Amino acid sequence: MPKTSARAGRVRLSCDHIYEYDPRPIVGDVVYCRAHRDYYPVVLNAVEWHLRCITSHCRYGAYLGDDKPQAMRMAGRHLAKFPSHTIKADYGDQEPLIIGSAQMPLLIVTNP
Numbered sequence: 001m002p003k004t005s006a007r008a009g010r011v012r013l014s015c016d017h018i019y020e021y022d023p024r025p026i027v028g029d030v031v032y033c034r035a036h037r038d039y040y041p042v043v044l045n046a047v048e049w050h051l052r053c054i055t056s057h058c059r060y061g062a063y064l065g066d067d068k069p070q071a072m073r074m075a076g077r078h079l080a081k082f083p084s085h086t087i088k089a090d091y092g093d094q095e096p097l098i099i100g101s102a103q104m105p106l107l108i109v110t111n112p
């Protein structure tokens with residue numbers, strides 16, 4: 001598992017672009033906007049559910065906004081398709097949820 005991903009997160013810049021940075025900057029930090037090719041201050045911590053499949057060959061990932069039921073539904077949908085996969089669900093600075101099991105696709109285990 002890449003050890004950099006736990007502190008990654010998306011923020012909105014003053015130019016209105018939203019990007020993921022690792023680690024996530026805080027409001028007031030000045031960061032590089034890839035679209036503008038210039039530096040802009042962070043105006044908002046875009047705290048939202050971020051799903052990432054941590055099964056090695058799988059590249060599934062999704063941002064679901066501030067909607068936990070929707071995030072859990074999307075995780076369940078991916079695990080229904082690929083029952084052996086495991087998804088990490090991040091929300092801001094909370095402890096990430098680890099979701100996935102061959103028998104119970106929606107079993108949620110924290111601190112594995």
Ligand SMILES: [Zn+2]
Pocket residue numbers: 013015016017033034035036040
């Ligand atoms: Zn921009």
Ligand SMILES: [Zn+2]
Pocket residue numbers: 053054055058059060078082085086
């Ligand atoms: Zn997967």
